[in-house]
Amino acid sequence: MADYRDLRISVIGAGMGGLASALCFARKGFKHIDVYETASNLGFVGAGIQLAPNMLRILDRLGCWEGSQLQREATTVRETKIVDGPTNSELVQVDLSDVEDKYGYPHCTGHRASLAGGLYEACQKEPAVTFHFATSLVRIDSFGPGRPKITVKAREGDDKTLETDVLIGADGIKSVSRYAMLRELKIDAEVEDTGQAAYRIMLDRDKMEPFPELLALLDAKCAMRWIGEKRHIVAYPISGHTIYNISTCQPDTNFAATTNASYTTKGDKTAMKKVYDDFCPLVQQMLDMVPDGEVCEWRLRSHEPLSQWTLGSVALLGDACHPTLPHMAQGAAMAIEDAAVLAEVVSLTPGGGSDPEALAKSLRVYELLRKETTWMRVEMAAYSGRTLHLGEGKAKEERNKQFAMAREKGAPVPDKWASPEVQQAIYSHDCMKEAVQKFPELYNSLT
Numbered sequence: 001m002a003d004y005r006d007l008r009i010s011v012i013g014a015g016m017g018g019l020a021s022a023l024c025f026a027r028k029g030f031k032h033i034d035v036y037e038t039a040s041n042l043g044f045v046g047a048g049i050q051l052a053p054n055m056l057r058i059l060d061r062l063g064c065w066e067g068s069q070l071q072r073e074a075t076t077v078r079e080t081k082i083v084d085g086p087t088n089s090e091l092v093q094v095d096l097s098d099v100e101d102k103y104g105y106p107h108c109t110g111h112r113a114s115l116a117g118g119l120y121e122a123c124q125k126e127p128a129v130t131f132h133f134a135t136s137l138v139r140i141d142s143f144g145p146g147r148p149k150i151t152v153k154a155r156e157g158d159d160k161t162l163e164t165d166v167l168i169g170a171d172g173i174k175s176v177s178r179y180a181m182l183r184e185l186k187i188d189a190e191v192e193d194t195g196q197a198a199y200r201i202m203l204d205r206d207k208m209e210p211f212p213e214l215l216a217l218l219d220a221k222c223a224m225r226w227i228g229e230k231r232h233i234v235a236y237p238i239s240g241h242t243i244y245n246i247s248t249c250q251p252d253t254n255f256a257a258t259t260n261a262s263y264t265t266k267g268d269k270t271a272m273k274k275v276y277d278d279f280c281p282l283v284q285q286m287l288d289m290v291p292d293g294e295v296c297e298w299r300l301r302s303h304e305p306l307s308q309w310t311l312g313s314v315a316l317l318g319d320a321c322h323p324t325l326p327h328m329a330q331g332a333a334m335a336i337e338d339a340a341v342l343a344e345v346v347s348l349t350p351g352g353g354s355d356p357e358a359l360a361k362s363l364r365v366y367e368l369l370r371k372e373t374t375w376m377r378v379e380m381a382a383y384s385g386r387t388l389h390l391g392e393g394k395a396k397e398e399r400n401k402q403f404a405m406a407r408e409k410g411a412p413v414p415d416k417w418a419s420p421e422v423q424q425a426i427y428s429h430d431c432m433k434e435a436v437q438k439f440p441e442l443y444n445s446l447t
Helices: 016-027 053-061 069-073 099-103 112-124 176-185 212-219 269-275 281-288 331-347 356-388 394-409 420-427 431-445
Strands: 008-012 032-036 048-051 079-084 090-095 108-111 129-132 135-142 149-154 159-163 166-169 191-204 222-228 231-238 243-251 264-266 296-303 314-316
Touching (some): 008 016, 016 032, 016 129, 016 331, 032 135, 048 053, 048 112, 048 231, 048 243, 053 331, 053 420, 053 431, 069 108, 069 112, 090 394, 108 112, 112 129, 166 176, 191 281, 212 281, 243 269, 356 431
Parallel strands (some): 008 032, 079 222, 166 314
Antiparallel strands (some): 048 108, 079 090, 149 159, 191 243, 191 296, 231 243, 264 296
16 A cells, blocks of 8 residues: 555645645655745745634644644634624623633734744745745646645746645745636636725834833733724734734725725825724724824735645645635634645545545545634624624614623623634634544445
8 A cells, every 4th residue: 555645735825725735744754845935035024913722723733733833933822802893892801811721722913924924934944845836836737536736936947847746836826727727627706805804014112112001901811892883903912022913904995096906005004094984092092003104905815715725746735725814713714624634534534545536535635624614704704793883773682782781780891703603613623633533424325
């Protein structure tokens, strides 16, 4: 019988999902893992990120949590508060102090650069992982039968055609892998505007320190939401309480006015402040601190659910197949879970993966394991956005009654990210354990 560890694994993209894929396969003992990344290097930037227990469970198994820089810098969130943006009056407070007791890991916040950097550093220590920077996927020449064939191009080189055993498309919302697969399947699923955009802001401690009310926010172990009509703000401390991370969501009027497909645009501070000019003075004070010329706005885009994530021995993961709005804070977590499940199912392939048809079936098991789980979270994120952004009227009145009931009786919270029953479903989920347990039945059910 062939040894699955001899299979060649090729990963397109070195974002969270791509790095996690390379590391998960390396930790399972695979000996040949190539990562192709368009960028010249991985100079990590970005803003804050929420580190939910379902993500930390996998990071810990990969050796990227306990004792890591990510853990040392992380803030353990003990509560979340949802307040009315214009009045700053509290709608609900949810206690998160028992999350670690319930799910084995706390709910934390951290810096994206620390998470990505930790994954990359771990990959660099694995002899099996080879990075090919400044190298792009040109096309997928063959999905099978047999081994997939791809053409890649180095920035300063010629096209090169390669064969692999498993190809993983972890190349994000702009995925070349997804477009290639959809063309092959004759499926139309173009990327769509969500009508929403986000400002991402980081305020240093020295700017907030002179103001006791702001310093209290930075020193608290609390994730805040200020909500208003068609927009909201999420904020929490990161990097050892030295940075206050602020992420907004509002109508994407700046992008709607353009004719290109840009996902980011240089923002205008005056325009940003105008969007939130009816929010409370505390919010105004924080927005005032943003340096002129350092405002950047991100377009939030998505696509319709894909009917198929795999074809032959090619699989998509993360934003390439299930992009989500950020309102559940599960985008990176889902990509990392996808990676972990892929490594598990490929390692379980009968015959060690020597038969491409058996590998293709294993990838279909991955899809069966992940599709419903991820779609539930994508839908909840969209639902929470609609709920948080209600304007005046009966719907908002009913929502605020639900907040009041949650405050008084611990009832479900309209903001699904903060709702205990939703947290229970997501945070307790062990995707790797589920993959191992369900693989035989799911594999044998496929024809």
